[in-house]
Amino acid sequence: MSKYSRIVSILLDSLPHIKLFNGATMVIKYGGAAQINPQLKEQFAIDIVMLYMLGIKPVIVHGGGNKISEMLQTLQIPTEFVDGHRVTSLEAMKVVEMVLSGEINKELSAFLNFHGLKAVGISGKDSRLLCATPKDGGKLGYVGDVKEVNIEVVQKLLEGGFVPVIAPVASADEAHHPGFNINADTAACAIACALKAKKVIFLTDTQGVLNADRTLLKSLSIQEVESYKQKNVIVGGMIPKVDACVKAVNAGVEKAHIIDGRVEHSLLLELFTSGGVGTEILRDSQ
Ligand SMILES: Nc1ncnc2c1ncn2[C@@H]1O[C@H](COP(=O)(O)OP(=O)(O)OP(=O)(O)O)[C@@H](O)[C@H]1O
Numbered sequence: 001m002s003k004y005s006r007i008v009s010i011l012l013d014s015l016p017h018i019k020l021f022n023g024a025t026m027v028i029k030y031g032g033a034a035q036i037n038p039q040l041k042e043q044f045a046i047d048i049v050m051l052y053m054l055g056i057k058p059v060i061v062h063g064g065g066n067k068i069s070e071m072l073q074t075l076q077i078p079t080e081f082v083d084g085h086r087v088t089s090l091e092a093m094k095v096v097e098m099v100l101s102g103e104i105n106k107e108l109s110a111f112l113n114f115h116g117l118k119a120v121g122i123s124g125k126d127s128r129l130l131c132a133t134p135k136d137g138g139k140l141g142y143v144g145d146v147k148e149v150n151i152e153v154v155q156k157l158l159e160g161g162f163v164p165v166i167a168p169v170a171s172a173d174e175a176h177h178p179g180f181n182i183n184a185d186t187a188a189c190a191i192a193c194a195l196k197a198k199k200v201i202f203l204t205d206t207q208g209v210l211n212a213d214r215t216l217l218k219s220l221s222i223q224e225v226e227s228y229k230q231k232n233v234i235v236g237g238m239i240p241k242v243d244a245c246v247k248a249v250n251a252g253v254e255k256a257h258i259i260d261g262r263v264e265h266s267l268l269l270e271l272f273t274s275g276g277v278g279t280e281i282l283r284d285s286q
C-alpha cells in the first residue's frame with residue numbers, strides 16, 4: 001500500500017468516530033499529574049486542535065496538584081491530603097489560586113492559542129460559573145463542594161467558537177471571601193453535567209483505574225466502582241475521579257473515561273480508534 005493510500009485508509013477507519021462526535025461537547029480534565037513535560041503539553045494542545053477541527057467542542061478543566069505542592073513547599077506552607085483532597089488553609093488557598101488561575105490556566109490557554117485555537121482562560125469564579133460551600137462542614141479548610149453552576153458563560157464561549165479553559169476555583173456567597181479550592185475532577189464533573197456533555201475524559205498519570213495486581217480495569221460499572229473503593233483498591237486521587245465519573249454518567253453524560261495522559265496522543269487514541277485506551281465507566285443499564 002502506498003503512503004497516500006495508507007493515509008486515506010486511516011481517515012476512512014476514523015470516519016464512523018468522526019461522524020459520531022461531530023458537534024458533540026466534550027469536557028476534558030487535564031490532570032496536573034499528566035502535565036509533566038513540555039512535549040506532552042504540546043501534544044495535548046495539538047490533540048485539542050484536532051478535536052476542534054473535527055467539529056468537537058472541547059471544554060478544558062485543568063488540575064495542578066504537583067505544581068501547587070511544589071509552590072507550597074517552596075513557601076514552607078504545610079499541606080496534607082484526606083481522601084484525595086488537599087486540606088487547604090487560608091494561606092494555602094492563596095497559593096492554590098495563584099498557581100491554578102495565574103500560572104497553569106494562562107500557560108495552557110496561551111499554548112492552545114499558539115496552536116491556532118481561540119482559547120479563553122477563566123476560573124470557576126468568573127461569572128460565578130462555580131459557587132461552593134465548605135466541604136464536609138469545613139474540616140478540609142477552603143476545599144469546597146460545588147453548590148451551583150452558572151454555565152451560561154461557557155455556553156456563550158462555545159457558541160462563539162472559543163475553547164474554554166477552566167481553573168477549578170469557585171466563588172463563595174460572601175464579600176471578601178478568598179474562594180474555594182475545588183478538586184479539578186469534581187469541577188469537570190459539575191461542568192460536564194451542566195453542559196449535558198457527550199463525554200467527560202480524565203487525563204491522569206496512570207493507565208486508567210488499576211486493580212490490586214496493577215492490571216488495567218478496562219470497563220467499570222457503578223457497582224464495581226463502589227466495591228473497589230470499599231476494598232481500598234481505589235484510593236487517594238483516584239477517589240474523586242471515579243466519583244466524578246459515576247456522578248456524570250448518572251446525570252446523563254454518555255460515557256466517562258480515565259486515560260493515561262503520559263501516553264502521546266492518548267485523547268486521539270481513545271476517541272478515534274476502535275480499541276480505545278484506559279478505563280471507561282458506564283451507567284449500570286448500559
Ligand atoms: N486503583 C487505582 N488505579 C490507578 N491509580 C490510583 C488507584 N488508586 C489510587 N490511585 C492514584 O491516583 C493518582 C491519580 O490522581 P491524582 O489526583 O494524583 O492525579 P490527577 O487528578 O490526574 O492530577 P490533579 O489532582 O493535579 O488534577 C494516581 O497517580 C495513583 O497514585
Ligand SMILES: [Mg+2]
Pocket residue numbers: 031063065184185237
Ligand atoms: Mg487529582
